[in-house]
Amino acid sequence: MGERDLIRTFTARLGRRDDRLLIGPGDDAAVVRPAGALAVTSTDTTVEGVHLPAGDPRATPGVVGHRSLATALSDLAAMGVPAGEAYVALTIPASWDDDDVLACVDAMESLAARTGTAIAGGDVSAGPALVATVTVVGWADDEEDLLRRDRARPGDLVGVTGELGGSACGLAVLRDDALLAGPAHAEARAALVERYLRPTPRLAAGVALRRAGVRVGIDLSDGVATDAGHVGRRSAVRLRIDLERLPLQAGVAAVASETGRDPAELAATGGEDFELLVTAPAALAGRLPGLGITWIGEVLAAAPGDAGGVTLLRGGEPVRLAGFEHRAG
Numbered sequence: 001m002g003e004r005d006l007i008r009t010f011t012a013r014l015g016r017r018d019d020r021l022l023i024g025p026g027d028d029a030a031v032v033r034p035a036g037a038l039a040v041t042s043t044d045t046t047v048e049g050v051h052l053p054a055g056d057p058r059a060t061p062g063v064v065g066h067r068s069l070a071t072a073l074s075d076l077a078a079m080g081v082p083a084g085e086a087y088v089a090l091t092i093p094a095s096w097d098d099d100d101v102l103a104c105v106d107a108m109e110s111l112a113a114r115t116g117t118a119i120a121g122g123d124v125s126a127g128p129a130l131v132a133t134v135t136v137v138g139w140a141d142d143e144e145d146l147l148r149r150d151r152a153r154p155g156d157l158v159g160v161t162g163e164l165g166g167s168a169c170g171l172a173v174l175r176d177d178a179l180l181a182g183p184a185h186a187e188a189r190a191a192l193v194e195r196y197l198r199p200t201p202r203l204a205a206g207v208a209l210r211r212a213g214v215r216v217g218i219d220l221s222d223g224v225a226t227d228a229g230h231v232g233r234r235s236a237v238r239l240r241i242d243l244e245r246l247p248l249q250a251g252v253a254a255v256a257s258e259t260g261r262d263p264a265e266l267a268a269t270g271g272e273d274f275e276l277l278v279t280a281p282a283a284l285a286g287r288l289p290g291l292g293i294t295w296i297g298e299v300l301a302a303a304p305g306d307a308g309g310v311t312l313l314r315g316g317e318p319v320r321l322a323g324f325e326h327r328a329g
């Protein structure tokens with residue numbers, strides 16, 4: 001198929017679930033009626049060989065499609081707004097045939113349907129490597145009614161959704177067949193790989209937390225050790241997090257033990273879990289049961305001269321994690 005036919009076939013496979021989309025794919029530009037006064041917009045790029053292992057048979061076109069939309073949507077989850085529209089630019093390598101392109105689009109459309117996202121436009125082009133760039137837009141009414149990085153206050157508690165470390169361990173397992181090779185680990189191993197290949201953006205949790213009154217959040221794309229530091233610096237406070245309280249996905253402890261690493265450290269520095277980290281005043285935190293939050297620390301005022309950041313504790317003592325400083329830079 002030529003590029004024009006591919007775009008036509010791509011477009012034919014997209015569902016319309018957005019009555020805000022007045023003119024969708026097929027005209028020169030998309031025309032959208034705003035669903036709020038404020039557009040909340042984020043762009044994310046997935047490059048094969050950089051964000052996904054090149055040549056791994058499990059990194060299929062379907063995985064590329066799912067993952068590129070999921071990682072973009074995670075940033076809307078991190079703002080606490082529902083998904084609106086997505087705009088997709090795909091650069092297709094020579095190694096992909098038409099079926100590969102359609103599998104990629106179908107996986108994207110499947111996640112779009114599940115999350116209420118309307119794929120409102122995009123472009124497909126041939127190129128030297130697979131690159132998927134996804135821009136997502138959500139709608140909001142008030143810049144104070146969002147999960148922001150710059151509103152953490154001393155006395156807030158620090159919490160995370162879900163379980164951590166799974167994605168990094170999934171990637172480790174993809175790279176080393178000997179890891180968790182025994183039959184006892186088969187289920188955990190498969191779940192870790194799935195976590196890495198097909199992460200779930202926490203859109204429902206983000207919206208529920210914001211509606212419940214939470215005003216601070218970030219998605220865990222680089223790991224708690226790095227992402228909590230972003231909140232600390234943006235808010236000019238210090239987040240103090242107990243490594244022992246991090247919720248670990250099943251199999252993370254086993255990967256840590258087989259690779260000679262500390263499981264909490266793996267969970268704190270392993271990226272791409274795409275859970276949410278939030279802070280909330282203690283009284284509000286007590287009213288958030290059922291949202292699956294694990295409370296892992298607290299927010300302290302920054303000392304004089306401290307620009308803010310994160311302090312990780314083990315056994316009540318501050319620890320420095322190998323590799324953490326350069327990631328945090």
Ligand SMILES: [Mg+2]
Pocket residue numbers: 074075078218219221
């Ligand atoms: Mg983010």
